[in-house]
Amino acid sequence: MSHLFNIPTIITLSRILLIPVFILIATSDPLPGALVFAIASATDLLDGYLARRQKQITKLGILLDPLADKLLVISALIMLVDMGMVPAWIAIIIILREFLVTGLRIVALSRNIMIPAESGGKIKTVAQVSSILLLLVDRSSIGIDLYNPGIILLLIAMVIGVVSGMRYFVLFWRKI
Numbered sequence: 001m002s003h004l005f006n007i008p009t010i011i012t013l014s015r016i017l018l019i020p021v022f023i024l025i026a027t028s029d030p031l032p033g034a035l036v037f038a039i040a041s042a043t044d045l046l047d048g049y050l051a052r053r054q055k056q057i058t059k060l061g062i063l064l065d066p067l068a069d070k071l072l073v074i075s076a077l078i079m080l081v082d083m084g085m086v087p088a089w090i091a092i093i094i095i096l097r098e099f100l101v102t103g104l105r106i107v108a109l110s111r112n113i114m115i116p117a118e119s120g121g122k123i124k125t126v127a128q129v130s131s132i133l134l135l136l137v138d139r140s141s142i143g144i145d146l147y148n149p150g151i152i153l154l155l156i157a158m159v160i161g162v163v164s165g166m167r168y169f170v171l172f173w174r175k176i
Contacts, residue, residue: 008051009061015043015068019075026079026136034136040072041129063109066117069125070098076132085135085147086154094128094158097165104172113175120164127157 018040026033047065051057074095080086101121108115134150 011047
């Protein structure tokens, strides 16, 4: 097996492969869809843990891991907008931030500038994943209204994301 395709990278790729499964399931039955989304989200913790523990951090992994996270979240947001659960403007701001930061990190890597994930970005990701899970579970008719907490958490994630995104750009400009 190539040093590019180690176990953490394969786990990251599995997160990407779970996206169509998640979309297919969640659009017809949100509760099992939430389970698939939770499993896919948990692979983010697992691949990062294994990469650090086994000292298998690669440039491919550094690029693929945040890309997989963003693809999963963006897919969920687009689906939730389509289902009428998330206002499009919230999704657009979050998606725009993700594209800008991902593009910035790719440019930075091409210049051998490492921009590590910062705490704001990690908090944003936890808030996004939690809000998406709340919104999906709310849609499953479990008898508990989770819509408002889900939207509030998504708004918090949006604000944290915008602030942390600005911090990435400031850090990048300081390093060049």
